[in-house]
Amino acid sequence: MEIRDDYKFLRIKDAFKALHLHVNLIGVIVELGFHTGSDCSCTLKIVDPWHSGSGLPVKFIARTIRALPRVESIGDIVLLSRVKIVLVNGKITALCNEATSSFALFNGKLDEEFIPYQLSPKFQMREHDKNFLSNLREWMITYNFEDGSCCFTPLKDIKEGEYSNLSCLIAHISKDDKDRWYIFVWDGTEMPPCNIVVKSERLPLCVEPEMLPTHVLREFPTYGSVLRIIVEKVSEKQAIHCLQPGQHVKFLNLFFQVNMGLWNATFTPSTKMQYILSREMQVFIPQREKLSSRWNPIARCISPSHSGITGVAHEDAPFVTLMDILTYRNVTAKFRCVVRFVQVRPRDVRNFHDVNGKFKLLAILEDATARIKASLYADEGDKFFGCDPSDEEALAKKLKKLLGGEEMEEVPRNPPWVQCCLFSFYRNKMDQWGSRRFRIFDTWINAS
Incomplete structure (x- = not known):
């Protein structure tokens, strides 16, 4: 790729040596920041074959948000005409002023064709471009x-109230009724279990208002945790169109927090997205192979440790995750898992038994992959x-x-990991998946 003087691309x-000069540039976008509504500006970072460092920052300033670049994908190319090389916060930056x-x-x-999907009014395309x-x-x-200045934290090492960089796969993107977006991301590791500090409210099953439909969850990996990144600000939403399920993306400066015992992350004013080469992407494929046993719906065997507080009548049954259970192909089945009663x-x-003396209890169970509701009923509750x-x-x-403590106490609870057996059933034959429920059976709390 030759650069000829009559083209005047620098x-x-x-x-980096052209401070205060106006220059023309062409580069690949490897990092993308978000629009800041306060001054109608945004930043991105570009590289070319002769610059192997972390890239050149480019700051765009316009009179309206609509005039700023709307990058469709990290890895796209930008042509810049008459941008000024300046210092911004002590860093050499190309300033693109409308x-x-x-x-x-x-x-x-x-x-792809040589047709720009966005161009500013003054831009003139040349044949040689x-x-x-x-x-x-x-x-x-x-x-x-490779930006050597960034260290990335796996989900298993995240900490509440801290900022971290995350390298992950996009599992899903959705929007709720209040125009709040959720980016579901996964890196193959398990997020740390959270202490439970809520004493009165009913705990939710997920960060989003409603659990995703089964056909969507079946596209998720069934091991490792899926983090929800919550996107609420208009400036942040405008960057979501760059993301697609299956993409491998690096997020810089995410803020991690816990609500109702569930992890989530949010963008910050300094959050950016970095480019990952497509050939390096790994594709997660949920493992749903079938074995002959009625107990063994999943081919791979998960062997998490548990506290030994509970015992089960089916020690030979393999362990599965709650995501395995939620996405299992049959409505009715039996499972063995390791969970926390949150x-x-x-x-x-005193209210465990109804007026007829029948045991009735509803529990929220969780593991690293999901939360579900499961009931204890009649003789199985007394046995438990x-x-x-x-x-x-x-x-x-x-x-x-x-529960790892009394639910009404002020001190945080840390429920222990326990094994239990579950079976799934339906309440409405005409709507079997819509009425699918879970019940604990053949499980008991061991004597102290």
């Missing part, structure tokens, strides 16, 4: 962007606690052990 490495500069955005894929676009697209096939209803052991129904002290003691 190599990015030379732009009043004096212009730009055009092109798809970065090799076989196509040669540069073609050569950059060819170069991108083998290019691997909440039960009713909370008062192994107490005389009138022995309220013994019931309360075992419940406290199961």
